[in-house]
């Protein structure tokens with residue numbers, strides 16, 4: 001009996017890992033990739049781990065592949081920047097067990113700081129590239145990718161985007177197939193990339209790529225869908241295929257590229273020759289288009305289609321058909337809801353305090369980036385994971401008259417902040433680092449990390465002692481404070497900022513959402529004590545509102561951190577006060 005299931009692209013990849021004999025899966029969380037590993041956990045035959053960062057995830061995956069296991073490693077697009085070093089070299093060494101890197105890109109930046117098109121990395125790194133268009137293909141192409149990896153001794157990128165990761169489609173399930181582990185062999189010329197070996201591997205890599213290009217030309221992931229009698233052809237890949245089909249239907253013929261690097265140039269040339277006009281419809285950069293044009297073929301692409309943001313049916317209709325469908329209903333008036341820190345988020349009090357102290361505050365990537373929003377206006381830079389500490393060191397070196405404070409989450413500190421801290425100590429930085437330790441990787445949905453004490457399968461494990469770690473880096477001035485205790489936070493920050501040496505404050509309190517079922521007695525306002533000074537409004541807590549007639553606390557939102565009560569000089573906020581909601 002055939003079993004079919006509605007799966008997201010991420011769930012389908014996890015299922016594919018199970019069916020196609022993956023034995024090891026590693027990664028670091030990041031939208032839109034996170035649910036792949038979270039779903040792999042249900043398959044007990046697969047070793048799974050969250051690594052501290054993407055580079056380590058790839059290095060572990062290289063080890064499992066060298067050991068002979070079919071291996072999957074997952075990350076968001078910017079994670080590939082972090083992991084680029086071991087990935088470039090892996091194309092040289094090749095693999096043993098099939099090695100597939102899932103790069104989950106985020107066109108439109110729904111949840112990211114940039115929208116890099118990582119197909120360019122596949123070409124740059126000289127990996128094979130697969131681009132599924134839906135959940136079924138996400139599963140099937142993982143199988144293809146593992147086979148290609150093993151046949152051609154090459155790592156393969158399975159490149160997905162937010163819409164593939166998170167939209168659902170019907171997927172036909174199969175059984176787990178038996179792929180016996182390949183034996184591990186000591187092979188120094190292949191695995192030790194000292195220059196003498198690397199030069200030989202470089203030559204073999206080009207030979208492998210040539211063979212790969214020939215395979216891509218005949219591969220079932222690349223197919224022509226011919227519409228009889230039409231004069232227009234479309235070359236497309238990934239999610240753009242879906243949009244193109246919806247916009248143009250069978251008024252054009254399609255060359256759908258699922259295996260898109262190395263590009264099957266002969267197949268493309270044959271297709272282009274058949275039509276008067278050929279469009280290349282691809283989301284993001286002109287990855288296919290530039291390579292096709294470099295062969296001297298005449299196609300139309302980014303002259304009329306954007307390289308910014310997501311592709312869509314509307315964009316294609318407008319650019320190629322010059323028509324726009326009327327919007328079926330006018331959108332309702334939706335109130336703007338800018339993202340905010342949760343009620344009782346432990347990061348709030350730290351940014352509130354910092355905003356009083358006049359320091360330059362650098363930020364990093366995590367829930368706490370929301371400290372930038374008014375009224376906290378808490379941070380001034382945010383570049384990429386781990387950058388806050390290096391940014392702060394640079395600022396402090398050039399602006400010695402200013403106090404500079406870096407703020408960074410626990411997961412981000414372990415990901416790539418700790419090396420910045422070593423630099424602060426080594427190069428005698430006079431600045432403060434605040435580790436916002438909510439004891440979880442909050443922003444991406446509560447994944448464990450080396451400081452939480454649990455593995456991805458919730459097995460208890462040893463945890464990194466952050467205080468001991470920063471001391472081991474050479475920081476002598478280390479304070480740990482309760483992030484809800486504003487007086488303690490302020491005292492610790494003032495002491496750190498005044499100590500004249502590298503200082504670390506660990507502001508600790510578990511993420512409030514970790515205690516989902518906690519019963520709390522919410523705070524309320526004692527009306528006759530409230531002077532309406534609005535000091536509590538400066539916290540930007542969604543539970544506290546100014547109704548015009550007075551301050552009100554929504555009992556349904558209040559998680560009883562008590563921070564608003566601490567900022568009230570008139571004792572007008574108490575757990576006995578009047579609650580709304």
Ligand SMILES: Cc1ncc(C[n+]2csc(CCOP(=O)(O)OP(=O)(O)O)c2C)c(N)n1
Nearest residue numbers: 030365366367368409410411412441442443
């Ligand atoms: C290189 C890279 N990998 C992954 C991500 C996705 N990501 C955004 S924030 C974050 C972790 C935040 O956790 P933490 O530092 O503990 O802060 P919290 O959100 O818990 O406050 C991750 C993994 C990213 N933006 N960049």
